[in-house]
Amino acid sequence: MNRNNIILLIPHYKNIDGLYASLSSIDKNENLDVLIVDDGSNLDIDETKIRASFIGNGVVFFEYLKENSGIEIALNKGLNFSTKNKYKYTARLDCGDICVKDRFKIQETYLELHQDISLVGTNVDFLDTKGNLLYTLNVPEKDKQIRKKMFINAMHIHPTIMFRNSMLEITGLYPVDYKAAEDYAFFFNVINKCKVANINQVLVRCEINPNGISTLQRKKQAENRIKLILKNFYVGFYPIYGLFRSILLYIVPLKILIKLKSVLKK
Structure with missing residues (x-):
């Protein structure tokens, strides 16, 4: 079915404008297919118009959930599609996020050259909804540092990842x-x-969208991060510091945290 190695998985929920922006940011020289999983938006989605916004070398597929079931369900539906159709790699992007030129080619080349690596992410510019740069996040490159610092925060930014489906x-x-x-x-x-x-x-x-999951469900997110840190906990600096940090994130308002990050990154 697929003629590309990569399929880009984009979950969608009532954000058509963001979907257009994301698809149109993919360069015409990129070789990949796209799967949009709609999480029960109950919208009249114009598939033809959406496909026209994608100029890369590939096909755009659509899957629909009958009701709003949550992003994790939408993502798993996408992964089942990806593995069933024997794609080598799955990449991620969220509606409204923008790809830099040759993003997928760069990541695919990296994974081809580093056969011991199963998943790779990238650095990120974080923007407000008007496109203004808030801050740039540089994540650790090497496996060892990623493992240590995972207790502080996710060391892969979700919309940047590409991974081997064999993983x-x-x-x-x-x-x-x-x-x-x-x-x-x-x-x-x-x-x-x-x-x-x-x-x-x-x-x-x-x-950074004020209507995004990380904003609207921030306390639930912080609560579950605390559970995950405790599940993977060992006595050491990073787990202890990460636990303290997640508790702080649970308490401090998001606007204050974004402002603080912007100041610290300048």
Whole structure:
């Protein structure tokens, strides 16, 4: 069915404008297919118009959930599609996030050259909803540092990742019992069984949306992050500091945290 090695998985829920922006940011020289999983939006989605916004070398597929079931369910539906159709790699992007030129080519080349790496992410520019740069996040490149610092925060930014689908045979799909922190749970499963990395380049520009999951479910997210840290806990600096930090995130308002990050990154 597929004629590309990569399929880009984009979950969608009532954000058509963001979907257009994300698809149109993919360069015409990129070789990949796209799967959009609609999480029960109940909208009249114009598939023809959406496909027209994608100028890369590939096909756009659509899958629909009958009702709004949560991003982890939508992602797992996408992974089942990806593995069933024998794609070698799955990449991620969220509606509203923008790809830098050659993003997928760079990541695919990296994974082809580093056969010991199962998952790779990138650095990120974080923007507000008007496209203004808030701050740039540089994540650690090497597996060892990623493992240590995972207790502080996810060391892969979810919309930047690309991974080998063969990895899923040992890591499993996205856990469904950590609402709003499914990516953090998934990353812990991955680093516990596979070697990972990040590319020291900004290849994605992510929008901080006040209506996004991380904002609307922030307390639930922080609560589940605390559970995941405790599940993977050992006595050491990073787990202890990470636990304290997650408790702080649970308490401090998001606007204050974004402002603080912006100041510290300048």
